[in-house]
Amino acid sequence: EVQLVESGGGLVQPGRSLKLSCAASGFTFSNYYMAWVRQAPKKGLEWVATISTSGSRTYYPDSVKGRFTISRDNAKSSLYLQMNSLKSEDTATYYCARNMGIAHYFDYWGQGVMVTVSS
Amino acid sequence: DVQMTQSPSNLAASPGESVSINCKASKSISKYLAWYQQKPGKANKLLIYSGSTLQSGTPSRFSGSGSGTDFTLTIRNLEPEDFGLYYCQQHNEYPPTFGAGTKLELK
Numbered sequence: 015e016v017q018l019v020e021s022g023g024g025l026v027q028p029g030r031s032l033k034l035s036c037a038a039s040g041f042t043f044s045n046y047y048m049a050w051v052r053q054a055p056k057k058g059l060e061w062v063a064t065i066s067t068s069g070s071r072t073y074y075p076d077s078v079k080g081r082f083t084i085s086r087d088n089a090k091s092s093l094y095l096q097m098n099s100l101k102s103e104d105t106a107t108y109y110c111a112r113n114m115g116i117a118h119y120f121d122y123w124g125q126g127v128m129v130t131v132s133s
Numbered sequence: 134d135v136q137m138t139q140s141p142s143n144l145a146a147s148p149g150e151s152v153s154i155n156c157k158a159s160k161s162i163s164k165y166l167a168w169y170q171q172k173p174g175k176a177n178k179l180l181i182y183s184g185s186t187l188q189s190g191t192p193s194r195f196s197g198s199g200s201g202t203d204f205t206l207t208i209r210n211l212e213p214e215d216f217g218l219y220y221c222q223q224h225n226e227y228p229p230t231f232g233a234g235t236k237l238e239l240k
Contacts, residue, residue: 018176059169059177059220059231075134075228114182118224119167121188123177 016040016122018110023127026100036093036110036124043091044068047113049120050084050095052106060106063095064113078104100131135159135223139232145240146211154206154235156199156221165225166204168197171234172217181206182224213239 022034034050050062063084064073072084083096093110107128111120136159146152156166164184171177179188181197184204194209208215216239221232 058233059222061229061231073227109177111177114179117182118165118227118229119179119182119222120169120177121179121182125174125176 016112018112018122018124020108020110020124020127023108023129025130025132027133028101028131030100031096031098032100032129034095034097034108034110034127034129036095038091038093038110038112041112043086044088047116048084048086048093049111049113050093051109051111051120051123052104053109053126054103054106057106062108064118065093066116097129100129102131105129105131134228135162135226135230137221137223137230137232139221139235141235142233143236143238145238147240148211148213150211151207151209152211152237153208154219154221154237156204156206156232158202158204158223161201162223162225164200165223166197166199167222167224168195168206169220169222170215170217171220177220180219208237 017039019037026032049064065084069086081099085094107126109126110124112122114121138157140155166184168181180191185197196207198205219235
């Protein structure tokens, strides 16, 4: 059974940093592109980042480019999101998601972790 | 970026009925549209991709249609577990973008 479990969320002040983790199990992690998708309170879904199987290619929307870094450790079946220079508009539930091949959709999701950016 | 417009934003129906949710892209995305279901306390679930291909495990009462800019998710013979939020997402190009969601509620 595919499982994705996020951790590392919490309350952080504007301008500070936070690192999210996602522990994957139930599939061969190194064979899949992985992604982060977020959802602000009472809002829709927003794609945040995608990483290739080896980690050599990463993709971001303009809203987080230069502030967020996605990475992975295939030996640990783990995905990460380093978030720097956080803003109040980054407040959201962050979901770890598995990309279906190299396609840009997501066939499995974690239950999410909440990040609140506030002073 | 491709803008995705979903309608309606809210929909009320009874078990056994059929409903349709629409999704319109701001430019052609060929057939590359996915539909997800979101329910409180559960992981988001991929229902359909590439416009009409059912993800493994998706009940046959769900169907997707459309191409280009206009797409529809149809749920026939609603079951109690079908009530929740539904999102469309284009997967034709980066960045992948989502619709604002449709809340399917019990009438």
